[in-house]
Amino acid sequence: MEMNVTRRTVLRGAGSLGALSALIAAGALKPIEAYAAEWNKAAFEAHDTASALKGLGAGTPADHKDLILKVPDIAENGAVVPVDVISNIPNTSSIAILVDKNPSPLSAQFDFSNGALAEVSARLKLGQTSMVKAVAKADGKFYTAQKEVKVTVGGCGG
């Protein structure tokens, strides 16, 4: 039920704020968490990278050399692929990681504040050989770095 309400809210655009305001006033949602949850829901539900980036408000981010993405060239186990992202772009407030060929490319979004560094490590599932993209948000602008990860079947090289 909750998911249906949110979807209708997203589709309605401006009108959705009324519904959200009512929920906030009723104390059912904290304002910032409610907004963030709704903002990202479309991105997480997108089935292609372009739509996921649009959902994040990232459009077509520019490559940035100070956004460092570390992934293995070849993943021994597609179920556990280590991904490290370091953003040396000043004022990076969030980093998202997308896997192009996954059913839902947006895999995780991380936010940093109050002294946290814009650096994170995670482990992701890759269904097949795919580009992995890091997207950093800094001062309201979006930047990207990407690398291909080959996913092998049966341990043979790609």
Place this chain on the structure above:
Amino acid sequence: MADPMKIRAQIKGDVTEIRVLMGHAMETGQRKDAAGKVIARKIINAFTCTLNGKVLFSAELAPAVSANPALNFFFTARESGTLEFKWTDDDGSVYALSRSLTVT
């Protein structure tokens, strides 16, 4: 049964690195059981780390995050106090741990 949450901290100079390991199957909702029935999605979809109630690091996770999520993150501690680590499951359940942090 894996621990719901294990925390490791390493301090190098000003920077504290936290390694969190969360015991959770992270069921994607794409698998089927032996009878061919879809196994419902059930994942940790959010994780936060706060220091004295202020959010340092927060994560929104999708089913593409590997089972037993392991996240590493870093911060420069600006004050001593209580670190709280919390994860939230799709079903709304929450698991939280607190640790004291002393900045000298």
